[in-house]
Amino acid sequence: MKFWDIPYERADLEAFRREMEALICRFENAESAEAAAEAYAAMDTLEANALRTPRTIAQIRRDINTADEFYDAENAFYNREIPALQPLLKRRTKALLESPFRKELEEKLGSVIFVNAEMSMKTFSPELVQDLQRENELTAQYSKLLASAQIEFEGKTYAISQMQPFKLDPDDKRRLAAWTAEGNWYNEHGEELDRIYDELVKLRDGMGRKLGYDGFTELGYYRMKRNCYTMDDVENFRIAVQDYVVPVAKKIYLRQAQRQGREFPLNFADKDLSFRSGNPRPVGTPEEVVATGTKFYSELSEETKAYWAHMTGHEMMDVESKPGKRGGAYCTGIPAYRSPFILASLNGTAHDVEVITHEAGHGFAVFLNRDRTPIETIWPSLEACEVHSMSMEFFAEPWAEDFFGADAKKFLYTHLTGALSFIPYGTMVDHFQHIMYEYPDFDPEERHQVWRELLGLYMPWAKPGDVPFYGDGKGWQRQQHIYMSPFYYIDYCLAQTVSLEFWRLIREDPKVAFQTYLRYTEQGGSKVFTDLLKTAGLSSPFEEETLKKICAEAMAFIDSYDLSGLE
Numbered sequence: 001m002k003f004w005d006i007p008y009e010r011a012d013l014e015a016f017r018r019e020m021e022a023l024i025c026r027f028e029n030a031e032s033a034e035a036a037a038e039a040y041a042a043m044d045t046l047e048a049n050a051l052r053t054p055r056t057i058a059q060i061r062r063d064i065n066t067a068d069e070f071y072d073a074e075n076a077f078y079n080r081e082i083p084a085l086q087p088l089l090k091r092r093t094k095a096l097l098e099s100p101f102r103k104e105l106e107e108k109l110g111s112v113i114f115v116n117a118e119m120s121m122k123t124f125s126p127e128l129v130q131d132l133q134r135e136n137e138l139t140a141q142y143s144k145l146l147a148s149a150q151i152e153f154e155g156k157t158y159a160i161s162q163m164q165p166f167k168l169d170p171d172d173k174r175r176l177a178a179w180t181a182e183g184n185w186y187n188e189h190g191e192e193l194d195r196i197y198d199e200l201v202k203l204r205d206g207m208g209r210k211l212g213y214d215g216f217t218e219l220g221y222y223r224m225k226r227n228c229y230t231m232d233d234v235e236n237f238r239i240a241v242q243d244y245v246v247p248v249a250k251k252i253y254l255r256q257a258q259r260q261g262r263e264f265p266l267n268f269a270d271k272d273l274s275f276r277s278g279n280p281r282p283v284g285t286p287e288e289v290v291a292t293g294t295k296f297y298s299e300l301s302e303e304t305k306a307y308w309a310h311m312t313g314h315e316m317m318d319v320e321s322k323p324g325k326r327g328g329a330y331c332t333g334i335p336a337y338r339s340p341f342i343l344a345s346l347n348g349t350a351h352d353v354e355v356i357t358h359e360a361g362h363g364f365a366v367f368l369n370r371d372r373t374p375i376e377t378i379w380p381s382l383e384a385c386e387v388h389s390m391s392m393e394f395f396a397e398p399w400a401e402d403f404f405g406a407d408a409k410k411f412l413y414t415h416l417t418g419a420l421s422f423i424p425y426g427t428m429v430d431h432f433q434h435i436m437y438e439y440p441d442f443d444p445e446e447r448h449q450v451w452r453e454l455l456g457l458y459m460p461w462a463k464p465g466d467v468p469f470y471g472d473g474k475g476w477q478r479q480q481h482i483y484m485s486p487f488y489y490i491d492y493c494l495a496q497t498v499s500l501e502f503w504r505l506i507r508e509d510p511k512v513a514f515q516t517y518l519r520y521t522e523q524g525g526s527k528v529f530t531d532l533l534k535t536a537g538l539s540s541p542f543e544e545e546t547l548k549k550i551c552a553e554a555m556a557f558i559d560s561y562d563l564s565g566l567e
């Protein structure tokens with residue numbers, strides 16, 4: 001069925017509550033493992049069909065046109081009413097964990113739902129309700145503040161996201177002016193940004209203590225469902241990043257400075273401009289980029305060909321830029337229709353190719369697992385999901401000329417170097433948060449000082465000073481995850497590491513590499529991240545050798561890459 005032909009009816013929450021309660025009773029009173037498994041499957045289907053499906057449809061339709069009053073009201077209805085269902089859903093989780101048939105159920109349904117259920121029980125207590133509401137208020141204040149930004153630039157006003165093209169303008173003066181205008185806006189709102197974060201850190205620290213933990217960090221790990229690695233693993237990863245990735249990235253930027261005749265370290269406004277003549281730009285209109293996507297997915301494999309035919313045939317993508325559309329890009333799933341959905345606004349920049357490869361990479365994983373039960377195991381945890389998308393970006397590299405035309409050579413270079421230099425930045429974002437929650441009483445100046453020190457460790461190519469806010473060592477305040485979703489960031493670094501292993505495997509043999517990708521992806525969320533990797537025969541990012549090997553090969557590739565003719 002095409003997306004707009006799907007009928008919409010508001011979820012009947014009273015009926016949902018009644019049916020869920022009856023099913024929980026049926027589950028609790030089941031006299032055999034089979035009966036318990038059946039009741040569990042019924043709960044899983046009920047939640048997916050009667051709650052998640054209508055909610056997701058309303059959300060997508062509202063995001064396509066935020067001025068649509070009907071779907072806007074529907075969306076507001078779910079945001080308002082769904083938190084009240086939490087105690088009921090927690091009861092279900094508790095029943096699952098206390099089932100006398102747990103062992104049989106783990107065999108039937110997979111153990112990952114039990115691991116996750118245990119984690120989710122560790123994150124909540126009724127005495128946190130007020131704190132959680134306050135946390136929502138504070139994160140809403142932060143996102144509202146950022147969304148309200150009106151940045152004066154060249155006689156016009158722009159939102160933060162609209163500044164991005166100017167921040168990459170090849171003209172040095174214009175680019176620096178854009179960075180300065182944006183940086184000044186953040187500095188003007190510095191006190192507010194400091195206050196919100198200060199309150200968030202103390203609030204979260206308090207929540208951790210109320211649950212009996214030594215501060216927030218442990219709770220933060222449970223909230224992120226870190227079900228297969230520990231803080232020590234993350235610390236080892238951090239050290240490997242410093243030992244292997246930072247030196248490679250430093251060399252990339254040193255060469256960039258030499259090519260462009262600039263001093264090293266580079267200032268913030270210069271470091272993101274890979275080439276004097278500008279970063280790679282895709283060819284063609286948004287429609288043509290989608291058509292190139294069709295070529296790519298049809299030629300890559302039978303599986304991706306069927307997937308793309310589904311997405312285009314059922315109109316499960318809305319990627320045109322239109323007034324009133326929500327910004328950004330995402331991929332979600334509509335469970336009752338066993339389909340992924342992609343929303344984005346293509347705009348003629350390299351971002352368009354990312355939508356077609358990255359977001360659609362998430363979509364492919366959902367499509368491949370559309371018949372999986374329990375439905376809640378279609379998606380794995382977040383770092384595992386990012387492997388689907390970040391790796392698909394690398395599988396698209398052989399089609400770089402179709403996507404980028406004459407800029408393909410630039411793209412193949414910046415795609416790899418960008419992935420490599422992202423890892424130190426992302427790891428720094430995570431490291432910073434560990435320190436923040438270890439020392440919740442730091443004052444704002446002490447927090448900025450920590451960021452400055454980490455910049456020296458993870459980004460020695462970025463020069464302090466010159467650019468307001470960023471050069472002042474306050475740039476962490478623009479990284480929304482730090483405020484909105486604590487500890488959600490290392491996920492991207494772990495996934496980027498795995499995707500770089502795919503980059504390496506693709507160079508050996510693209511067909512074999514894609515088989516490995518399929519083996520990984522077709523497991524959906526049936527296992528924890530490290531087990532998904534193991535089954536597919538991929539290395540763990542937590543082993544030192546993994547980054548060491550990737551960096552050695554990447555360095556050799558970069559050393560021999562022919563940049564002649566590119567400025």
Ligand SMILES: [Zn+2]
Nearest residue numbers: 358362386389
């Ligand atoms: Zn993603």
